[in-house]
Amino acid sequence: MALPPLTxxxxxxxxxxxxxxxxxxxxxxxxxxxxxxxxxxxxxxVLAFAAAxxxxxxxxxxxxxxxxxxxxxxxxxxxxLQVAFALQLDQLSAVMILVVTGVxxxxxxxxxxxxxxxxxxxxxFAYLNLFVFFMLTLVLGASFPVMFVGWxxxxxxxYLLIGFWFTEKIxxxxxxxxxxxxxxxxxxxxxxxxxxFWHTGSLDFMTVFPKATTTxxxxxxxxxAITLFLFLGCTGKSAQIPLYVWLPDAMQGPTPVxxxxxxxxxxxxxxxxxxxxxxxxxxxxxGSATVAGVGALTALFAATIALKQWDIKRVLAxxxxxxxxxxxxxxxxxxYAAGIFHLTTHAFFKxxxxxxxxxxxxxxxxxxxxxxAHDDAxxxxxxxxxxRYMPWTATLMWIATLAIxxxxxxxxxxxxxxxxxxxxxxGAAQPAWYVFWGMGLAAALLTAFYMTRxxxxxxxxxxxxxxxxxxxxxxxxxxxxxxxxxxxVLTLLGGALNIPLLFGGGARxxxxxxxxxxxxxxxxxxxxxxxxxxxxxxxxLVAVLGLVAALRLLKPETLVPARLAPPERGLGRLxxxxxxxxxxxxxxxxxxVMWLSREVLWKVVDVRVVDGLLVNGTAAASRAVGWVGxxxxxxxxxxxxxxxxxxxxxxxxxVVR
Amino acid sequence: MLLEPALTVSGVxxxxxxxxxxxxxxxxxxxxxxxxxxxxxxxxxxxxxxQLGVAGQIFVFFVMAVAAAExxxxxxxxxxxxxxxxxxxxxxxxxxxx
Numbered sequence: 001m002a003l004p005p006l007t008x009x010x011x012x013x014x015x016x017x018x019x020x021x022x023x024x025x026x027x028x029x030x031x032x033x034x035x036x037x038x039x040x041x042x043x044x045x046v047l048a049f050a051a052a053x054x055x056x057x058x059x060x061x062x063x064x065x066x067x068x069x070x071x072x073x074x075x076x077x078x079x080x081l082q083v084a085f086a087l088q089l090d091q092l093s094a095v096m097i098l099v100v101t102g103v104x105x106x107x108x109x110x111x112x113x114x115x116x117x118x119x120x121x122x123x124x125f126a127y128l129n130l131f132v133f134f135m136l137t138l139v140l141g142a143s144f145p146v147m148f149v150g151w152x153x154x155x156x157x158x159y160l161l162i163g164f165w166f167t168e169k170i171x172x173x174x175x176x177x178x179x180x181x182x183x184x185x186x187x188x189x190x191x192x193x194x195x196x197f198w199h200t201g202s203l204d205f206m207t208v209f210p211k212a213t214t215t216x217x218x219x220x221x222x223x224x225a226i227t228l229f230l231f232l233g234c235t236g237k238s239a240q241i242p243l244y245v246w247l248p249d250a251m252q253g254p255t256p257v258x259x260x261x262x263x264x265x266x267x268x269x270x271x272x273x274x275x276x277x278x279x280x281x282x283x284x285x286x287g288s289a290t291v292a293g294v295g296a297l298t299a300l301f302a303a304t305i306a307l308k309q310w311d312i313k314r315v316l317a318x319x320x321x322x323x324x325x326x327x328x329x330x331x332x333x334x335x336y337a338a339g340i341f342h343l344t345t346h347a348f349f350k351x352x353x354x355x356x357x358x359x360x361x362x363x364x365x366x367x368x369x370x371x372x373a374h375d376d377a378x379x380x381x382x383x384x385x386x387x388r389y390m391p392w393t394a395t396l397m398w399i400a401t402l403a404i405x406x407x408x409x410x411x412x413x414x415x416x417x418x419x420x421x422x423x424x425x426x427g428a429a430q431p432a433w434y435v436f437w438g439m440g441l442a443a444a445l446l447t448a449f450y451m452t453r454x455x456x457x458x459x460x461x462x463x464x465x466x467x468x469x470x471x472x473x474x475x476x477x478x479x480x481x482x483x484x485x486x487x488x489v490l491t492l493l494g495g496a497l498n499i500p501l502l503f504g505g506g507a508r509x510x511x512x513x514x515x516x517x518x519x520x521x522x523x524x525x526x527x528x529x530x531x532x533x534x535x536x537x538x539x540x541l542v543a544v545l546g547l548v549a550a551l552r553l554l555k556p557e558t559l560v561p562a563r564l565a566p567p568e569r570g571l572g573r574l575x576x577x578x579x580x581x582x583x584x585x586x587x588x589x590x591x592x593v594m595w596l597s598r599e600v601l602w603k604v605v606d607v608r609v610v611d612g613l614l615v616n617g618t619a620a621a622s623r624a625v626g627w628v629g630x631x632x633x634x635x636x637x638x639x640x641x642x643x644x645x646x647x648x649x650x651x652x653x654x655v656v657r
Numbered sequence: 658m659l660l661e662p663a664l665t666v667s668g669v670x671x672x673x674x675x676x677x678x679x680x681x682x683x684x685x686x687x688x689x690x691x692x693x694x695x696x697x698x699x700x701x702x703x704x705x706x707x708q709l710g711v712a713g714q715i716f717v718f719f720v721m722a723v724a725a726a727e728x729x730x731x732x733x734x735x736x737x738x739x740x741x742x743x744x745x746x747x748x749x750x751x752x753x754x755x
Contacts, residue, residue: 635754637747641678 006058006068009087012051012097013136019044019129027122034121041125042108045132049101056094064090065515069142069206076145083203088142092516095340095509096139096272099347103264104132106483110355111256113480114362124164124254131157135265139272143204144193147273151189151237154266155182161261162253171252178246185236185243192229195222209279218283227280227287231294234270240328241298244321245582251313255358258313263320263354264347271327271343275336278517288332289432292423295328296436296443301579303446307453308575310562311378312357315454319404320350322443326419329440333433335422336517337498337510342415344509345494349400349412352487356397359476359484360458363390367465367472375466380454381562385463389473392481394459396488401455403491405448406543411494416444417539418500424535441542448546453554461556502532663704670697684735684745688728695724 022040026033059068067090076083089097108128115124131154138150155178163175193203199222200208200215216223234240239247250262261267274281274291281288299322306318323346330339363386364377375382387394403410406417420440427434463470475481499505510517559565568576577583632643670693677690699717706713739745 633754635751637750638679638682645675645679 006055006070006089008051009055009070009089009140010072012048012055012101013087013133013140015044015048015051016129016132016136020126020133023122023126023129027120027126031119031122034116037122037125038112041129042105042112044129045101045105045108048132048136049098049105052097052101055089056098059089059091059094066090067093067142067206067516069204071142080201081197081203083143083145085146086142086204087140087146088205089140090516091513092272092275092340093139095344095513097136099344100132100135100139100265103347103351103487104135104260106486107256107260107264107351107355110259110358110480110483111254113477114256114358115254118254120164124161127157127160127164128257128260131161131261131266135269138269142206144196144208145203147276148189148193151233151269152186154261154269155179155186155237158182158250158261158266161257162250164253164257174246174249174252178250181243181246182236185233188229188232188236192226192233195226195229205276209277212279212283216280216283219285220283223280224284224286227277227284228290230273230277230280231270231287231291234273234291234328235294236270237273238267238270238324238328239321240270240294240325241301244298244302245585247321248314248317248578251311251317255313255354255361258317259351259354259358262317263350267320267324268327268343268347271324271331271339274328274331275340275517278331278334278336281332282334285430288334289430290332292329292332292433292436295325295330295332296423296439297325298322299325299329299443300439300446301325303443303450305575305578306450307446308568308572310380310576311376312360312380312383312454312458313354313378315380315450316350316353316357319353319447319451322447323350323404325443326416326440329423329436330419333419333422333426333436335419337507337513338415338418338422340513341498341509342412342419344497345403345411345415345491348487348490348494349403349410352400352484352491353397353404355480355484355487356393356400359393359480360386360390362476362480363473364465366474367469370472371466371468373466373469376562379562380457381559381565382465383458383463384461384465384556384559385459386473387459388463390459390475392475393484394455396481396484397459398455399488400491401451403494404451405547406444406539407547408540409495411491413540413543414495414498414500417536418498420444420539421532421535424531441539444539445542445546448543449550452547452550456550456554456556457559461559464559464561466561502529502536660704660707664701667697667700667704670694670700682747684738684747684750687747688731688735691731692724692728695720 019040023037026037026040030036062068067088069086069088071084071086073085074082075085108125111124111128115121118124134150134153134157136150138147138154141147141150159175159179162178163172166172166175196208197203200211202208202211212223216226232243235243247262247267251258253262281291302318302321302325306315306322309315309318323342327339327342327346330336330342360383361377364383368375368377399410403412406413408414420437423433423437423440427437463473465473496505498507498509500507567573574580674690674692674694674697677693678687681687681690699720702713702717702720706717735745738750742749744750
């Protein structure tokens with residue numbers, strides 16, 4: 001090959017960017033040209049996936065131990081700060097770009113059917129393409145600033161797409177909430193970035209990480225602060241406690257957006273960041289423990305909320321928060337391969353679940369639209385028995401449910417089991433991890449329960465949609481079910497990526513990622529095969545227990561449609577209200593800030609100081625000086641002459657002396 | 658030679674001009690007093706030229722040329738004011754004020 005390796009890496013992000021430009025132009029010029037928009041929107045993603053696959057193949061053939069960095073131009077040459085716009089492909093970003101472009105292409109395809117009748121079709125695909133561009137910049141960036149550009153860019157696209165139907169205030173508010181909450185996390189990212197530059201003098205991954213062990217004292221305050229600030233960024237982007245609150249609200253966006261941005265790709269950016277900065281987290285035990293602890297807590301906490309949600313997408317949203325918690329438990333434990341593995345499998349089955357729910361909502365929406373009813377198309381109390389009308393969707397979603405619950409041999413079983421195993425193994429050295437493991441296991445039980453609940457209420461039991469609407473319920477068109485089928489296959493077989501040694505597999509993903517995840521820390525002592533088997537069996541038992549409990553305890557027959565449903569009581573009410581966390585944040589953060597803004601910043605600082613003192617004060621002062629000056633203009637020539645002579649005498653006197 | 662008496666005369670003429678400008682109200686008289694000050698300056702130039710070279714004498718010609726131009730413009734203004742207001746008393750000409 002004549003070209004040096006990976007010269008054409010820029011093509012991968014450039015393709016979706018080109019798609020954004022074309023679709024963005026079409027949105028203004030010819031919003032009705034749906035055929036062209038679909039062709040461009042989906043086409044660039046398919047091509048980007050092909051380009052990414054070629055790049056990864058090239059990387060695999062090179063057997064490179066070090067990442068391949070391709071510099072394009074000098075971006076920020078400011079004194080000691082030299083930042084080039086450079087992309088970097090290594091084994092970790094290889095996995096990420098394949099997931100982003102692959103799952104992204106499927107979701108784009110699904111969107112063609114789902115958004116077909118929407119007036120903002122071209123705008124939708126423009127945003128979606130732009131999102132993929134920024135996501136690829138994020139995972140391919142070779143330095144913190146380039147990554148930050150992608151990081152901010154995906155946040156922007158997330159905002160635009162959550163508020164896609166911005167004519168309804170609730171949607172616009174949800175977008176704003178996501179944006180503002182993410183700002184808090186981004187502040188952490190920025191502070192971490194500056195600390196890193198301050199201490200290492202560079203922001204390139206390839207300079208910072210090799211230097212880390214010599215620059216930072218292991219467990220020292222600096223590296224701990226850096227990792228904690230980085231993790232603050234992750235909690236924002238990846239919806240962890242305390243900043244997870246925006247993700248459930250983000251479900252106001254179109255369902256394929258929830259699948260792509262708020263389940264499969266963007267929200268995993270934090271996991272990617274922690275894995276990328278493994279060299280730093282390895283030096284900061286406090287930072288790692290925080291990551292793992294917050295991850296485990298989030299996994300459990302979000303799972304409890306998911307137990308009592310009625311909106312099908314909200315259940316999935318809390319499930320996503322919970323699964324992201326698992327990933328952080330994995331990467332915080334140092335099991336980066338396990339975390340990334342779960343990220344990948346989660347992208348498959350959660351995208352499948354979201355697209356499946358999208359197909360359900362699509363059918364429900366059409367049914368209500370046909371009869372001009374105004375019932376909630378997303379409320380599970382209005383569904384029930386949909387398996388009869390949508391067999392494909394039901395079957396595929398059951399596969400994903402079993403996968404997320406951790407039933408072998410589906411994808412989720414292997415990845416979740418690996419994270420729990422790693423956490424348990426670390427417990428031997430640091431007992432805190434036993435607690436994290438226990439929380440993870442409890443979350444697994446709840447996961448199996450709430451997912452089965454979702455499936456039971458949606459697809460089984462009697463139908464509660466309404467008598468006239470029932471006749472309108474149909475399976476989604478093939479264009480929408482095809483991506484579901486592909487994701488279903490990936491969910492079935494995704495576990496094969498990384499079958500652990502215990503089951504006679506090759507742990508291939510782990511070997512593939514080894515050059516990146518090997519950060520010079522000895523892994524926790526391997527547990528004995530007997531312990532490992534015990535862990536596996538307990539995890540499976542817990543999953544089965546959750547499933548069976550849901551099947552036995554929940555009675556879909558007793559449900560009534562949403563508008564007839566009585567209010568919740570007791571613990572159910574607490575969970576239905578999401579532990580009142582939003583109300584708590586509202587009381588301790590939002591209201592004080594609003595009060596400060598309204599009563600102090602607006603009424604005092606803006607009105608009195610800025611407008612009154614500075615703006616009007618300047619005008620009044622000018623007018624006063626002008627008034628004094630105008631008194632001298634008497635019109636009497638004699639007065640002028642006197643002043644003139646006095647002035648001349650003064651000047652001459654000054655010069656002569 | 659004669660420097661000191663010449664400068665004295667020049668100073669007296671200049672002071673008379675200034676006083677005239679300050680104290681008189683008729684525009685024509687004020688105008689003539691301005692001319693007086695210019696010529697007082699001319700006298701000083703000529704007196705100094707005896708010692709400091711011919712430049713002072715050359716300067717006098719410039720001053721006379723400027724004075725001629727000034728007279729033309731100034732008299733024209735005064736004439737215009739008189740036509741308009743039927744007076745050249747400065748106390749009555751005070752419309753331009755702030």
